[in-house]
Amino acid sequence: MAGTHDEVLSLSATAALAEFRAGTLAPSDLLRATVARIEAVNGDRVSGINAFTETMFETASAAAAAADDAYVLARRDGSHTPALLGIPVATKEKHGIAGHTLEQGLAACRGEIAESNHPVVDRVLAAGGIIHARTTSPEFSCATVTHSAAWGITRNPWNLAASPGGSSGGAGAALASGMTTLATASDIAGSTRVPAGFTGTVGYKAPFGRIPGMPPLAADWYRGDGPMARTVADTALLAGVMSGRHPLDHGSWGPHGIRPDAAQATGPEAVxxxxxxxxxxxxxxxxxxxxxxxxxxxxxxxxxxxxxxxxxxxxxxTEQISRTIFAHFGHILGPAMAALTAGTEAQLAPYTRQFIADAAAAAANVSLxxxxxxxxxxxxxxxxxxxxxxxxxxxxxxxxxxxxxxxxxxxxxxxxxxxxxxxxxxxxxxxxxxxxxxxxxxxxxxxxxxxxxxxxxxxxxxxxxxxxxxxxxxxxxxxxxxxxxxx
Known part of the structure; x- marks a missing residue:
């Protein structure tokens, strides 16, 4: 495919994979266009879109070159290629990558290094996805706006005065502005769907346990990790890669590698x-x-x-729903956050302090x-x-x-x-x-x-x-x- 960076970036993951297989586009071409877009539009942490906590262009470039070679070989001998081979994927910072920081926007976690990959990171990499950047979130993913002292303000590409939502705000902003093809997200009260709604993208909250998480909070039955993309088919593609039983999460279930739309008709006539x-x-x-x-x-x-x-x-x-969710958070997420941030309360964002206080107040009045x-x-x-x-x-x-x-x-x-x-x-x-x-x-x-x-x-x-x-x-x-x- 010959075209400008904009034309390349307009491709869905599904379309890009078809181009890769046909030899009309190389993964390194898509990555170069993606990096150029990031350098052109991401901006600074005060007034820009500011969707990322970290970029990983050097390792991504090496992975893209290897994917180029793999597609050449596949076209020659008909060998199988993994589901996401060569596709840029931005991962939420909370989805830890071994050897990289895992700070979740918190002063209490500053300098913390992930010892192992999060299960969804393992699966993205195993499927040939190229992690080129990590996306912003509010502190401990506990807000539906995305700003923190650690990473600054993330803004909505459609209207820079507006938030892209949260907590997966960086993911939504990156997708909407063409700075990634796919993104990982998480959802405990709407943290995938809220940014999807505010950025004109697609987000999926799978049934609890269908996509594996990281213990111990993976056991919280409100939460889940999931995919975001710009199309429904791309979201299903990433969901299939992420889904299924994983030994690290004993609550995970179902087969791995099966797209949730695999047996479904598509198009308007399907309804x-x-x-x-x-x-x-x-x-x-x-x-x-x-x-x-x-x-x-x-x-x-x-x-x-x-x-x-x-x-x-x-x-x-709205009062009933708020009372219900904060009673839940008061017995699980709130105490976990309070313990993690003990001694650093003065450095917390106002929304984080409010969340911890609201959760504690709810738990004081409602038993588990x-x-x-x-x-x-x-x-x-x-x-x-x-x-x-x-x-x-x-x-x-x-x-x-x-x-x-x-x-x-x-x-x-x-x-x-x-x-x-x-x-x-x-x-x-x-x-x-x-x-x-x-x-x-x-x-x-x-x-x-x-x-x-x-x-x-x-x-x-x-x-x-x-x-x-x-x-x-x-x-x-x-x-x-x-x-x-x-x-």
């Missing part, structure tokens, strides 16, 4: 005859008018393609068994609402944007579809993702739905029945093929 639930507010979330309109447009396109759109009204409130009962109530509501439908469609976010440098210690004001202004006590209530971490056996795919009035993308979530990964990719591929997310 014909499906019953897809539509819930615009998940109870009382005050959804911004542009987000509501874009979600309704996605539903109309699915209906025109032959799906039956079924109105759904979940009985939740009571927390499990709160979880069960949400799960029961969702199971009832999804009875008789194949998947649920809902917005990813209720708010159009978050400020790139925001801390939101006093909550957030949101304007609903009727023009009313709501004050939410916690800014996490501006995202519609955490109910599906409570119901974490449900797969959820976040895909673009259009553009908001403030120049920031919007997104929708496709929620499947427990463990039904194929369905969310089937619907997501149809939404993409229908052009629903085109800004």
């Amino acid at each position: 014909a005859g499906l019953r897809i639930g539509l819930d615009l507010t998940l109870g009382d979330y005050p959804v911004a008018p542009s987000i509501r309109a874009n979600t309704e447009r996605v539903a109309r396109l699915l209906e025109a393609a032959g799906a039956e759109i079924v109105p759904v009204s979940l009985p939740w409130s 068994p009571e927390s499990l009962a709160l979880d069960a109530a949400v799960q029961k509501d969702l199971a009832h609402a999804m009875s008789g439908i194949d998947a649920l469609l809902t917005p990813t976010q209720a708010v159009e944007m978050l400020a790139a440098d925001g801390n939101y210690l006093d909550g957030i004001d949101v304007t609903d579809a009727e023009g009313g202004v709501w004050h939410l006590g916690h800014y996490w209530e501006g995202h519609m993702t955490s109910p599906f971490n409570i119901a974490n056996r449900c797969p959820v795919l976040a895909v673009p739905s259009g553009m908001s009035g403030v120049g920031v993308p919007t997104g929708v979530q496709i929620v499947g029945h427990p463990f039904d990964e194929g369905m969310v990719f089937r619907v997501g591929a149809a939404i993409e093929a229908l052009g629903a997310g085109t800004p």
Whole structure:
């Protein structure tokens, strides 16, 4: 393929792999274009996009040259090539790489070196992916904005005043600006889907345990690691590489190397005859008018393609969901963070101190068994609402944007579809993702739905029945093929 750097960077991973196999593009060509884009647009840690904690261009260049040779050999003798051979992959900093820093943005972890690779890093490398950069996150991945004293402010390529979301904000920003082809992410309350929604990219929260994590917090049943990309097919490609049993995570399950869309039809016709639930507010979330309109447009396109759109009204409130998740965090993540950062509290970001305090307060009032009962109530509501439908469609976010440098210690004001202004006590209530971490056996795919009035993308979530990964990719591929997310 002859073309400019922009033309090369516009290729999906799936298309680039086809070019590699045909000999019309070399992995080193794609990497050179990617590095040039990073050098041109990433900028500084104050006013730039600032998506990376570290670049690894030297080792990436050597890996790309080796991939070039491997494709030459494969074309000569028909040998097999690994699933991601030659594709640039940016990994989230928390996904440790042996011999590299593993600081998670915290002063308490400054200078810490990873002794081994995170399981998803092992799998990316085994599949021939080229890790050329590591992406930013907020401290300990505990915010839905991405800024820290360690790494500065990460900004949204679509609107530099806005955050790309978090905690996988660097991943979303890098994908949206063409600085990587694929990216790894993680999700405990929306940390994959929120940045996907705000950056016009695709993010997948797999069922709990489907993608292996790093002990001991891999055992937290709200969390999970996952893929981000610019297309649904690329997200499925990386999900297949990351998924499956791993000896380091005894909660991991299922076969490795199987794409979640492997047995699914693709294209708009794939949704014909499906019953897809539509819930615009998940109870009382005050959804911004542009987000509501874009979600309704996605539903109309699915209906025109032959799906039956079924109105759904979940009985939740933002207060109920916030109480439920913070009771959970108060017994697991909050104490882990407090122990890790003991003695360095003065150096924590305001959002981190607030998270630890909110989690502790919730745990003081709700025991762990009571927390499990709160979880069960949400799960029961969702199971009832999804009875008789194949998947649920809902917005990813209720708010159009978050400020790139925001801390939101006093909550957030949101304007609903009727023009009313709501004050939410916690800014996490501006995202519609955490109910599906409570119901974490449900797969959820976040895909673009259009553009908001403030120049920031919007997104929708496709929620499947427990463990039904194929369905969310089937619907997501149809939404993409229908052009629903085109800004």
